[in-house]
Amino acid sequence: MYLYKIKPIMIAFWFRRDLRIEDNAALYHALKTGQEVMPVFIFDSYILDKLPRNDGRVQFIHNVIADLSEKLAEMGSHLQAFYGNPVTIWQQIAAKMPITALYTNHDYEPYPQQRDAEIAGFLAEKNITFHTYKDHVIFEKAEILSNEGKPYTVFTPYSRKWKASLNDAHLESYPTEKYFSHFAPKNASFASIPSLAEMGFEQTNMPFPSLIPDEKIIRKYHETRDFPAQKGTTRLGLHLRFGTISIRKLAKIALSQNETYLNELIWRDFYAQVLWNFPHVVGNAFKKEYDKIEWENDKEMFQKWSEGKTGYPLVDAGMRELNSTGYMHNRVRMLVASFLCKHLLIDWRWGEAYFAEKLLDFELASNNGGWQWAAGSGCDAAPYFRIFSPEAQVEKFDKQFQYVRKWVPEYGTPAYTRPIVEHKWARERCLATYKKALKMD
Ligand SMILES: Cc1cc2nc3c(=O)[nH]c(=O)nc-3n(C[C@H](O)[C@H](O)[C@H](O)COP(=O)(O)OP(=O)(O)OC[C@H]3O[C@@H](n4cnc5c(N)ncnc54)[C@H](O)[C@@H]3O)c2cc1C
Structure with a gap:
């Protein structure tokens, strides 16, 4: 006599920007259904393939996914982890596993929304429901x-x-812990965590907060x-x-x-x-008239700014902190952003993209908001005529030059570079350029 194991009804939970099993809205709703919940994570190749090979964020996610996987294994379950295009991967999962529903949390950025719509569409054709929740x-x-x-x-x-x-x-x-016993048992496993090398990334020794x-x-x-x-x-x-x-x-x-x-x-x-x-803020000024500004966009100046070699010590300290740690203090973010747009007249989108690549805490909405604030083009932005004086900013926020000396050790010696633009001249040039674009005369 043969015993056929009947496959249980199963639902899938997809971790994205909610990498925890505690107090997780969609995970709670999935587990609470009482059905077996198969946890899934996908290293999205569309996002990852554009990143530098030593990207600290990929290392961070990889570490976190390994921890999550261990926690789930201790509960007798298994994190199904993949690398690839999420649409294709969900097609494969839906073909192999008896899932009836997919639970996940909202993502508000344009690419994930379009990706989720595509996934929801083909799941619907297979009678698999797609449930999303506010969590972030x-x-x-x-x-x-x-x-x-x-x-x-x-x-x-x-x-x-x-x-x-x-x-x-x-x-x-969300008391997810009440229902941890509903995670699908390990025998449902068919994918394990790809290594960083398999995805083309290097290990980094970046310390994480x-x-x-x-x-x-x-x-x-x-x-x-x-x-x-x-x-x-x-x-x-x-x-x-x-x-x-x-x-x-x-x-x-x-x-x-x-x-x-x-x-x-x-x-x-x-x-x-x-x-x-206002999704037009991605790639465009929130206040449309700011897109008329005639930026200088001098590549050499941009390079100096990005390397922390402007001759303005607080700007340079910030950029060097960013380049070596993936972090920059908020006060200094405001100054370096304003300096790029207003002193150097370089398009805020260049700076936004540079931060997007370097910041460990990069978040499209806050980064775009911060840059458009500095450029004057955003919601509730700094007025166009507010131009930080880099010298006054040091005086106010790093009076003893402690932060500056930490990141710019040659400051105060002949080895330190001279300012690449003169403050008063740059200020006048900025005001004239902005006024012309905004027709303020
Ligand atoms: C040009 C520019 C770019 C920025 N890019 C980002 C970004 O990509 N990601 C990001 O999270 N923040 C960004 N910020 C906002 C802010 O600088 C950082 O959130 C903050 O410096 C992070 O450090 P912290 O975690 O120690 O923050 P804390 O001061 O401890 O604040 C706690 C949390 O509050 C939130 N927060 C604080 N300030 C802001 C703010 N002004 N706008 C939105 N959220 C805020 C963050 O989530 C932060 O972690 C940017 C600011 C500017 C001026």
Whole structure:
């Protein structure tokens, strides 16, 4: 007599920018169905193939996926991990595995939206349902609108409405742990984690910031956040970007400890909704008239800026910190971005692309928002005539030159380069160029 094993009904859960099993919205809903849940991760070749071979973020994701895989193995399950085009991979999974549904969390960027629509389309043809949830932000899409029903383009009224709309339920954790026994058992496995080398990447020794929120920093954040020489910000950007920490958990701490810190998390939601409601910001100025600016786009100047050789020590320190660690302090991001657009008259999109390649915490919405803020072209941006003086910025935020000396050791010696542009001259040139484009005369 033969015993035929009946394949159980199974649903799939797809990890993307939510790389944790705790407090994960879509994972919770998947596990709660009571069906077996097959966890999946895909190293998306469309995204990865464009990255430098020593990209620290790929190393980070690889480490995290290995940890997740271990955790799932301890529970008797198995993380199915792939490298390739997600559309093709879901076609293969749907052909091989008896899945009836796919659960995942929202992604607000243009490419993932188009990819998800394609996947949802072919799954529907196979009667496989596609379920998506909000997880990456506290409020998404059109959840926070003005009284006229319009998306906000100015931060302060947005943040007021955000705070007024918040209740305990928004910050409640999804208790996934109650249902961990619903992860599909290992016998359903058919893919394991590709190595970095198999995907064409090198190992990097880049140190990654800790995942544990430092509550001491959060409590004093309003006093310390502006000084790049201090450990005065949380460095959690990378973990928020890839969802190794839950935004609900962090916002809960922020709410009880420090309003200035909470406001920064609200900026993150703000820019995410700007991207969703005004997708033209990708590649275009939010305020269209700013696309008329006649940029100089001098390649040699851009090179000097990117290498931290402008002769302005705070700008140079920031760029060198970025190049060697994948991180730059927010104050300095604002200055180097303003310097590129306004002092050098180089298109903000060049700087945006450079940051996108280098920042470990790169997030399309916040990076685009930050660059358009600096260029003056974005939502609630710095006015065009506000041109930071790099010297005044050092005086304010690195008075003792501690940060500068850490990253630019030759500063103050004859070996240090002379300024590549003169501040007053560059300021006048910028004002004239912007005025011409914006027809301000
Ligand atoms: C030109 C420019 C580019 C930027 N690019 C990015 C980017 O690609 N990714 C990114 O996460 N942030 C970006 N920022 C915002 C900010 O600089 C970083 O979030 C912050 O420096 C990260 O360090 P931290 O984790 O120590 O932040 P903390 O000061 O500890 O803040 C906590 C978290 O709040 C969020 N946050 C803080 N400030 C902002 C802000 N102004 N806008 C949106 N979110 C914010 C981040 O998620 C951050 O991790 C950019 C800012 C500028 C001016």
